[in-house]
Structure formats: C-alpha cells, structure tokens
Amino acid sequence: MTLTLAMFMLPAALTMPVAQAAEPPPGDDPFYAAPADLASHPNGAVLGTRTIPVLGLPIPVAAWQLRYRTTDSEEHPQLDVTTVLVPPVPWSGPRPVLSYQVPENSLDTRCAPSVTLRGGSDTDMTRIMQDAPFIGEALRRGWAVVVSDYEGPQSRLFDGVTSGRGVLDGIRAARSFPPAGIDAASPIGAFGYSSGAFATLWATQLRREYAPDVRFVGTSAGGIPTDIPTMAQLADGAEGAILILLGLARNEPASRLADLLNDEGRRALRAAGTSSCGADMAQKYSDIHVDDFATVPNLLAHPAFRNAARPNELGRTTPDTPLYLYHSVTDEKIPVAGYTALVDTYCAQGATLTAIHSLFPTHIGAAAGEALGGLNFLADRFAGTPQSPGCVVR
Structure with missing residues (x-):
C-alpha cells in the first residue's frame, strides 16, 4: 500500500x-x-x-x-x-x-x-x-x-x-x-x-x-x-538542434566543428555548461537556426559536423x-x-x-x-x- x-x-x-x-x-x-x-x-x-x-x-x-x-x-x-x-x-x-x-x-x-x-x-x-x-x-x-x-x-x-x-x-x-x-x-x-x-x-x-x-x-x-545529422536537421529552429551542435562541438574538438562557429556561436559554447538545460535553451534560443551560429552555410551538412557525429552513432x-x-x-x-x-x-x-x-x-x-x-x-x-x-x- x-x-x-x-x-x-x-x-x-x-x-x-x-x-x-x-x-x-x-x-x-x-x-x-x-x-x-x-x-x-x-x-x-x-x-x-x-x-x-x-x-x-x-x-x-x-x-x-x-x-x-x-x-x-x-x-x-x-x-x-x-x-x-x-x-x-x-x-x-x-x-x-x-x-x-x-x-x-x-x-x-x-x-x-x-x-x-x-x-x-x-x-x-x-x-x-x-x-x-x-x-x-x-x-x-x-x-x-x-x-x-x-x-x-x-x-x-x-x-x-x-x-x-x-x-x-x-x-x-x-x-x-x-x-x-x-x-x-x-x-x-x-x-x-x-x-x-x-x-x-x-x-x-x-x-x-x-x-x-x-x-x-x-x-x-x-x-x-x-542518424544524428538528420535528427539535427529535423530539429533545426528548435533548442534540440542547438544542443546537438554545441554538444558535438564541445565533445569532439578533433572534428574542428567549433572552428566553424561565429561570435554568437562561440558565446553560446562558452556558456553551455551553466545555461543549457533543455528548458533554458528553449527560452534562450527560440526560433534560432544552426546557421545563425555558423560562419559557413548549411553547417549540419558540413563534413566537420558529420565527422563529430560519426563516432557516436549506434550500431558499430x-x-x-x-x-x-x-x-x-x-x-x-x-x-x-x-x-x-x-x-x-x-x-x-x-x-x-x-x-x-x-x-x-x-x-x-x-x-x-x-x-x-x-x-x-x-x-x-x-x-x-x-x-x-x-x-x-x-
């Protein structure tokens, strides 16, 4: 009881x-x-x-x-x-x-x-x-x-x-x-x-x-x-895509993904450890797209993003x-x-x-x-x- x-x-x-x-x-x-x-x-x-x-x-x-x-x-x-x-x-x-x-x-x-x-x-x-x-x-x-x-x-x-x-x-x-x-x-x-x-x-x-x-x-x-890249593309414009981007940029430095972030993206990456619960991100980055944080177009299709995602895919x-x-x-x-x-x-x-x-x-x-x-x-x-x-x- x-x-x-x-x-x-x-x-x-x-x-x-x-x-x-x-x-x-x-x-x-x-x-x-x-x-x-x-x-x-x-x-x-x-x-x-x-x-x-x-x-x-x-x-x-x-x-x-x-x-x-x-x-x-x-x-x-x-x-x-x-x-x-x-x-x-x-x-x-x-x-x-x-x-x-x-x-x-x-x-x-x-x-x-x-x-x-x-x-x-x-x-x-x-x-x-x-x-x-x-x-x-x-x-x-x-x-x-x-x-x-x-x-x-x-x-x-x-x-x-x-x-x-x-x-x-x-x-x-x-x-x-x-x-x-x-x-x-x-x-x-x-x-x-x-x-x-x-x-x-x-x-x-x-x-x-x-x-x-x-x-x-x-x-x-x-x-x-x-299929992390496809998942991120589906979420683009929502906090999920930004979470994935910042997480992979921080976790996989060898991919050089962080080098493709612009000033706003680098500020978000520096702040990620203290303001990046999902609810925080939804409030802070509502209607923000991944390319708003990037120095190159279509970042989610860039080799650096795919190289950061690849070792973390299931099925190996x-x-x-x-x-x-x-x-x-x-x-x-x-x-x-x-x-x-x-x-x-x-x-x-x-x-x-x-x-x-x-x-x-x-x-x-x-x-x-x-x-x-x-x-x-x-x-x-x-x-x-x-x-x-x-x-x-x-």
Missing part, C-alpha cells in the same frame, strides 16, 4: 516548488568534486555515499547516491554520481536491478538526474516527471533501480562511449554497495528512452569489451537517437543481450528511418531482438504507450524466461 502511494507521489511531487529549491547545483556541492587520487581507483569504485529523500519528500523508498570512478571517451578518469533506489518489498533470492537511463537533454549538470531525484532546483523537471511513473512501476514490482548521471561531470550529450561507460560503472558501484542489498548474483536489466535509450544501447554495445563482469539479462530501449558493435526496441512510426523528433536501419544492422550482425514500429503517435506518445511492454519484457528476463534467438520485427 505504501509503495503504491509512493508511485503516485513521484510525479505529483515534481510540481511542488518547495521540494525543488533547497539543494545546491553540482558546481556548489562538494559531493560532486573528484578526489585528488581519482585515477588510482578502479572503474566502478565507490568513493563516497549519502542518503537522500527522493524528491526531498518522505517517500518510503530507500535511496542513496554514490560517487564512483569511471573513464570517459578520451580515456580520462572521471567522477560520476548514481542514485540507487530500493523498495520496501521483500524479495526471495537476488533482487533484480533495473539500470534506468533518464533522458538528459542538456549540457549542464544542473539537469543531471541525481539533482532532480533529490529535489534539486532544475528548470527541466518535466524530464524526470515523464519517467517517474515508470520508475515507480519498477519499484512496485520489487526491483532495485539504478539511475546514473551517464553524461558525466561535463554533461557530454551524445558522447556514446562516455555515456555507456558511465552506465556500466554506475551498475558496478551499486552492486558493490552492501546497504542496497544487491550483488553479483542480482540479474540486471537496462531501460531507457530517447537520449536515455542512446546511453542504454551504448552500454549494451560496450559491455563485452569494457565491463564483461556486468551482464544484462535484457535491454529495453525506445525512441532511439540515430552487436549487443550480446536480448533486446526489446520500439519507435513511433510518426516520431517527429527522431526519424523512424534511422531506427529501421539500426534494427536491420543489429539483425544482420546476429542480434536477438524484438523491434516494434509503434503506432502510438509522436515521440512522447510512444514513450508512454510502449513502456509497459518494455518493462514486461525485462520482467520475463528477470524471471528466467528465455528469449528465442533471432529477430522479430513488427
């Missing part, structure tokens, strides 16, 4: 300004500061812990935040934070663990899930509100939930390797934290939508080479960002875990053609997957309409029900 109440309280709490105002942003919070000996610790090592009230409210769910070491795409050690939620539901045997990747469309750590989940001040709280019912459903089922800040301390949007490694090491950290009651015997599933799906699938692709000790029994992902490696993927055929943010191509690539590489071309309209519609199918797929994997090899596409 108390957990059912908590599930309903999660989304409602996100509208309460009192709960959102007390916590400092990561730049002012010593918990996010990397220790001087960070590089000496192994990936996934827990370097500090704290308990939190979820959303700043007395919800009956045990919640901790863990600082942990990971390695970014440039092979630099970095400190990430993960939030571990455990429901007061008895479980016979190893408790399942759901690695839940919240969509984080930002270049600013104020928008990280660890901030919003503890009730921090954030102009983009609607991102968590969309996920709260599904996190609540996972907790209702008795699963532990791990929500990592996979973009890391520089909020590296659409950095595939950094995101995937952040997810994997967040699981390692949670698994080595005794109070959570999960360990190496706990089955692990991964779930994410939109930019959360991007991180989820990158983690699934990287698992074998980077974290062979982390084994997923299944992965569910929807609204999957693919075949996931070795059963997949459940879904995408609206009328997705207005991420064209379904890229999803279909990714499914074809995974199937040609021998993946085991179920792929849904969803009839739920729009990007947000498929997020709400298909999530239960994704959670049920993972519930079957947690229960030990085998998935038949091969591809089922519908």
